[in-house]
Amino acid sequence: MEEITSRNNPAVKAAAALKELKERKSTGLFLLEGARLCKDAALNGVTIKQFFATEKAKEKYFSEYELLSEKAENSFLIPESVAEKLSDTKNSQGFFAVCRQPGVFREIKSGGMYVFTDNVQNPDNMGAIVRTAEAMGADGIIVNSGCDIYSPKALRASMGALLRFPVIKTDTPGDILTECKNNNMKIFASVVDPSAADVTKTSKDGGCVLIIGNEGNGISEETLSLSTHRITIPMKGKAESLNASAAATVLIWEFMKDR
Amino acid sequence: MEEITSRNNPAVKAAAALKELKERKSTGLFLLEGARLCKDAALNGVTIKQFFATEKAKEKYFSEYELLSEKAENSFLIPESVAEKLSDTKNSQGFFAVCRQPGVFREIKSGGMYVFTDNVQNPDNMGAIVRTAEAMGADGIIVNSGCDIYSPKALRASMGALLRFPVIKTDTPGDILTECKNNNMKIFASVVDPSAADVTKTSKDGGCVLIIGNEGNGISEETLSLSTHRITIPMKGKAESLNASAAATVLIWEFMKDR
Structure with missing residues (x-):
C-alpha cells in the first residue's frame, strides 16, 4: 500500500x-x-x-x-x-x-419491466428511482444521456443499486424504444394530465417500459412520440406537487405489485 | 430596512x-x-x-x-x-x-387519514413524507419529538408542505393515539414483516392513522403496542431495501387512492 x-x-x-x-x-x-x-x-x-x-x-x-x-x-x-x-x-x-463505469448491458428481455428515465436531473431522484426499481423487482433501467448516474450524490442515494442493477445507458434512446416496440413491449409515458389513462386501471401485462420524465419539463417530445400509452397518477388536485421520485415510486409500484 | x-x-x-x-x-x-x-x-x-x-x-x-x-x-x-x-x-x-414554529393543531377529525412519523430521523425523508402526504390529500401529520421537522433540510425537502399542512407535534404520542382509538380510528403500524397483513388487501375505510417508523429501527415498541393493525408492503424479497420515504409513499398511496 x-x-x-x-x-x-x-x-x-x-x-x-x-x-x-x-x-x-x-x-x-x-x-x-x-x-x-x-x-x-x-x-x-x-x-x-x-x-x-x-x-x-x-x-x-x-x-x-x-x-x-x-x-x-x-x-x-x-x-x-x-x-x-x-x-x-x-x-x-x-x-x-x-x-x-460498467459496460452497457444491452440485453432487454421482451417480457420484462424496465424503467426509462428521460433526463431525470436531480441526482437524489435518480438514485432513489434506481433503488426503488431494484427493490420492487424491475428488470432494469434505461437512462439517456441527460441522466448523470455516476455523480457522487446519485450513487449515494441509490444505496449501491446503481452498481448492482442492470443499467442500460444510451445516447440514442429512440433506437432502444423502437426495438422494444418491435418486440411487442408496451411503452408507457407517465404524464401529469388528468385526461391520460389512470395507472391503476391500465393493463400492464407483458413486457413494458415505463418512462419517467424530467422534474420540471416532463418527458421530451421525441420520447413521448415513441410511447404507446399515456398514463397518469389519479389525484385529488395535487399530483403536480408530488416529488419526481415519489411519483416514480407510485408508478413502479403499480406496475410491479401484480407481476 | x-x-x-x-x-x-x-x-x-x-x-x-x-x-x-x-x-x-x-x-x-x-x-x-x-x-x-x-x-x-x-x-x-x-x-x-x-x-x-x-x-x-x-x-x-x-x-x-x-x-x-x-x-x-x-x-x-x-x-x-x-x-x-x-x-x-x-x-x-x-x-x-x-x-x-406554528402552534400545534390539536384537532383530529375522526374520519380523517393521518400519517404518524415515529422518530423519522433523516430530514430529507421527513420532508418528502410530508410533501407526499399533502399531495395525496391526507388530513394531517402527527410527529413525535424524535422528528426534527424544522431543520433547514426537512423544510427544503417538503417544498413548503411543512408550512402549509396540518402538523400535530407531540411529546406524548401515546395520548394522541389512544384518543384516536377511542374515536374508533384504526391505527396501522407499517412493518417489514411478511407475516403482517398485505397493505393492498387491508380494509382502510373510516378514520385512520398510518404509522411510519424510524429508518433503521422501525416503529418503537411503545407505539407499536398502541396500534390496532400491522400492515406490510408485499414484495418479492427486497422490501427492506426500499428507502423509508419510498415505502411511506407506497403506503400513503395505498391508503389514499380509494378515498
Whole structure:
C-alpha cells in the first residue's frame, strides 16, 4: 500500500476531478465514496482502478479494506487532508475507489419491466428511482444521456443499486424504444394530465417500459412520440406537487405489485 | 430596512444559531431559506420575526421581498458574507426569514387519514413524507419529538408542505393515539414483516392513522403496542431495501387512492 501525503499528488488530483461530470464523461471513470458502496462495487464485478483509505478507515472497515486492496489495481494510504479533498460529504469515512463505469448491458428481455428515465436531473431522484426499481423487482433501467448516474450524490442515494442493477445507458434512446416496440413491449409515458389513462386501471401485462420524465419539463417530445400509452397518477388536485421520485415510486409500484 | 454589515451582528448570530436543533427547541423559532419557502410561510400565517435579504435577492425576488418586508417584524439588508453565514446550502439565494414554529393543531377529525412519523430521523425523508402526504390529500401529520421537522433540510425537502399542512407535534404520542382509538380510528403500524397483513388487501375505510417508523429501527415498541393493525408492503424479497420515504409513499398511496 503506497502512502500519499500531498493533496497535489497526481492520483489524488485525478480522482478528485471525477467529482465533475465533464471528467467522468471524458475518462469513463467515476469516484465512489464510503466503505459500503466500495464493497458493493467490488462484489459486483466493477473494475476498481484505485483505492484510497485513511488509517482510521483501514481500522474501522478492515474487511472492506482487505477486499478493496485485493481488487484494486493500485491502493493508497492517505491522510485526512487528502480524504477531505476527495470527499463529497461533510463527514467523510475516508474510504474511496476510482472505478470504471460498467459496460452497457444491452440485453432487454421482451417480457420484462424496465424503467426509462428521460433526463431525470436531480441526482437524489435518480438514485432513489434506481433503488426503488431494484427493490420492487424491475428488470432494469434505461437512462439517456441527460441522466448523470455516476455523480457522487446519485450513487449515494441509490444505496449501491446503481452498481448492482442492470443499467442500460444510451445516447440514442429512440433506437432502444423502437426495438422494444418491435418486440411487442408496451411503452408507457407517465404524464401529469388528468385526461391520460389512470395507472391503476391500465393493463400492464407483458413486457413494458415505463418512462419517467424530467422534474420540471416532463418527458421530451421525441420520447413521448415513441410511447404507446399515456398514463397518469389519479389525484385529488395535487399530483403536480408530488416529488419526481415519489411519483416514480407510485408508478413502479403499480406496475410491479401484480407481476 | 435596516442595513447589517457584520457577520457578528447579534441578530445574524441568533438567526444562524437556529441551524442547530438545540436552539430551535429552546427558542421555538426556526430559520427559513429561499424566496419560495419564505413566501409560503408569509402566505400561510406563519409569524415572521425577522427577514434578511441581500441586494441581489431584493432585485431578483422583488415581489417576495415586498411581501416579507411587510409581514416581518424586522427586516434587514445583508451583504453576501452574512448570507453565507446564514445559509445551509452552497449557492444561497440570499433570502431568509426567522419564523415562529406554528402552534400545534390539536384537532383530529375522526374520519380523517393521518400519517404518524415515529422518530423519522433523516430530514430529507421527513420532508418528502410530508410533501407526499399533502399531495395525496391526507388530513394531517402527527410527529413525535424524535422528528426534527424544522431543520433547514426537512423544510427544503417538503417544498413548503411543512408550512402549509396540518402538523400535530407531540411529546406524548401515546395520548394522541389512544384518543384516536377511542374515536374508533384504526391505527396501522407499517412493518417489514411478511407475516403482517398485505397493505393492498387491508380494509382502510373510516378514520385512520398510518404509522411510519424510524429508518433503521422501525416503529418503537411503545407505539407499536398502541396500534390496532400491522400492515406490510408485499414484495418479492427486497422490501427492506426500499428507502423509508419510498415505502411511506407506497403506503400513503395505498391508503389514499380509494378515498
